[in-house]
Amino acid sequence: MKKIINDPANVVPEMVKGMVRSYPQFITKIEDAEAVMRADKDSMTGKVGIVSGGGSGHEPTHAGFVGNGMLSAAVCGEVFTSPTPDQIYAAIKAVDQGQGVFLVIKNYSGDVMNFDMAKDMADMDNIKVKSIVVDDDIAVENSTFTQGRRGVAGTLFMHKILGAMAQNGASLDEIDAAAKKVLPNIKTIAVALSAATNPETGKPGFVLKDDEIEYGVGIHSEPGYRREKIKPAKDLVSELVGKLNDEMHLDHSKKYAVLVNGMGATPLMEQFIFSNDLLDKLAEFDVKPAFMKVGNYMTSLDMAGISLTIFEIADEKWLGYLNQPVETIAW
Amino acid sequence: MKKIINDPANVVPEMVKGMVRSYPQFITKIEDAEAVMRADKDSMTGKVGIVSGGGSGHEPTHAGFVGNGMLSAAVCGEVFTSPTPDQIYAAIKAVDQGQGVFLVIKNYSGDVMNFDMAKDMADMDNIKVKSIVVDDDIAVENSTFTQGRRGVAGTLFMHKILGAMAQNGASLDEIDAAAKKVLPNIKTIAVALSAATNPETGKPGFVLKDDEIEYGVGIHSEPGYRREKIKPAKDLVSELVGKLNDEMHLDHSKKYAVLVNGMGATPLMEQFIFSNDLLDKLAEFDVKPAFMKVGNYMTSLDMAGISLTIFEIADEKWLGYLNQPVETIAW
């Protein structure tokens, strides 16, 4: 493992310090917590707070999306480990303006439980808290008897829409209702060329041969649904769009937002080649995205690969929220 | 070599198509050339054009910085190979508004010669063209008898400043004078953990052992000045800042802009840990950057490593230009 770090045990606090010191115009550290909030506190006055977070290693998510028009605060757990309730609670408390706080949680046992406990703590303090659990990763079978699906890159769209609404003065209940409406419209699926190496364990999550890829991996190097020989970009696009279409039935009369997300070590060149093939494939369905982003947004340390998110814009207002300007490090 | 591509011979045209199709609000393809220009042509009316370019593989540079307030056009050569004069000329011609065009060239034999030939072609067409050759990489000895220093990540600051000036209506001569004044104030130095693999050759430019790093590498995997065992981030910062300080003599009474640039495969987490140590090190010189950016701006495909650029803001107006809003894919 070759990494530009000091002590593996300190990567998160050092990274958080590096972020707030490099971008003091956008974010500031929350005292006694590995968490950041907007530097421009006035932008939050009288508004509902939007708080997100989870394990670290997905940069620029989450701290890179804190700023005017998007998140109010982000909590940074240990690498690939959900943050503890006291940290989440500190973020809730720091941004609450009396209008309540909305939590965006990704569907992992740890995140769900830790955010729930933080909510209990906020309740005791009479801070109104509501939340949504994002579960956009269609690689996993859906079932009410199991943990269900993971929350991955599609969370970016949830952050953007709720952040814009909060900025525009929406109430906690309005945000809660919108989140519930947005959720089933976001679907994501990924393909990996290599796994991430966690600085603490020093080992990759799985090992692929020099000519192997794996479909359906998660953002913590959870294994996927199929391993096979590397294929041309076109064929990867076919596989991923096929899976998404099975779920959401692409329809030319509907509007879609698309996120082509690099997992960390995959060059933009490859992401744009993938995007070119993707737009060809979508054209076969007579679909042209109304909104599109390509780049490293929800990474998995040094994993190589791409995830593809398609978000059906079921409400015309959402497109406006996606396009609303923000002041963040990374949007 | 495992890459998300189709045919190695087509990576550049497919990438360019992917970029303009993904971000039609910012850029559009120049006909019959692997080059892009601003989608919002009105934003260029009556303004000097700023054209940059070079080999591909450095994304988001150059096309990611085309847009209102920054570049007018960017020419995309084959991977790590400078573009041909006809392509550069096509870009010059596409953006000229009668006010002349300014070329930003990075100091490589190929770039200098191809851009020169394009300039000759424009001359014949009575388009006024001036240019600057950026040579910010201090890893290479400076000498008037040799090719001199390479142009690397610091070029980003040149793009931004000239782009802002052009947008504000500066003349070709004013831009030329500013470019000459900016140039000696930009210095860059890099450290690599691994080299890039060119899709066409399928081989990495050099091979480092599992515990080795190399200081002073270029953005096409040109070898650097010293190879040694991996060190903590703090020590890498010391080496790079030491080299830069030898060149530019950091001075607390001066203002600086800083770019911590990921080479492609290095996670943001590591870049921010590096930034944290960097800010500590600069504090030893009583220096606090007046402007800072951290992220993948001038990459080298899948190379792992970081380059550090320090830019002395010798003219107060430059800080304003750096902060002036732009509409691009990647600034």
Place this chain on the structure above:
Amino acid sequence: MGLTVNNLIDWINNFSAKIEQNKQYLSDLDTAIGDGDHGFNMSRGMKAVSQKLSTKPETITDVFKQIAMTLISTVGGASGPLYGTAFLEMAKKSATSDDIGELLEAALTGIKKRGGAEPRDKTMVDVWSVLVPEVKAHNLTREKIDSAVAATKDLVAKKGRASYLGERSKGHIDPGSQSSGYLFEALLETEGIL
């Protein structure tokens, strides 16, 4: 016989030592069907707990509370809130009872409520739900602990990170069940509680 501040602290320090000793093994189990951090998570938490308990609290309730708060605020992940909740429930129950069986039963109820897992979901609930009745019946043995942990091997995970693997989670011991096994082993080895 009975729970005291002293033997409670002994139990927990013994648990902490077992975690430290098996940190890598727990993470290896987690690499197979999770994200490879369970050993590191538990080690970070239990080191902090032992550190905290070096200043001895006054009452059994205070000890449980101290453990709970420390685990909740240092472990993170899935195991943090689960172990944290377990000790928090024991703290609450200890106000009215000092029977270890009753305390552990309250802990199990808390774990099930917090995580929503039931027996045979291949989580720590499997080990707890088999062993708590044994404690209550004064029948806890090393064999029973080992077999409760081993029994998680053939299950298909329904909760936690391993559930994403579906059928492929079979054939691996659940890491949280293994660490829970160490908790019961440590209890068995501590004089005077059972």
Place this chain on the structure above:
Amino acid sequence: MGLTVNNLIDWINNFSAKIEQNKQYLSDLDTAIGDGDHGFNMSRGMKAVSQKLSTKPETITDVFKQIAMTLISTVGGASGPLYGTAFLEMAKKSATSDDIGELLEAALTGIKKRGGAEPRDKTMVDVWSVLVPEVKAHNLTREKIDSAVAATKDLVAKKGRASYLGERSKGHIDPGSQSSGYLFEALLETEGIL
């Protein structure tokens, strides 16, 4: 004896064949002291040239112009403008001369002007500046070509990408000199020009 459209095209097609055959070798030379693309760059360009020349131009000048424009617009990098300029200068000169020595001399002047390199800078200029006088003196031989190319090995590069290596550029043949060697070899092998 003398340059004709036919033997000029033969020469260039022979050069093209040599480039194709040694594409990997040229790129390997470039990997050692450059960026590993010289063989690919030249191959891309010369393939396009041969393709273009399959429709035979009318005059020698037209052939040279065709080659120049094709190389300039397909090769890129450093070698594109240099070879392009060489053939462009030969095109210009061919209006007033059909002496191959004079044409090559004009090409060399163009290369030096375009790239600013002088002999002993470890560039293609080294091979051209040794071999052009030999052509003029009707003394070009295979041995002289080989030794001109080999002589670049011990030089320290002052121009081009290899110059960034300083002293470490020693011990490697300059790739552009090697490809230029093939151009002169092809000339030597073509009946009727020299």
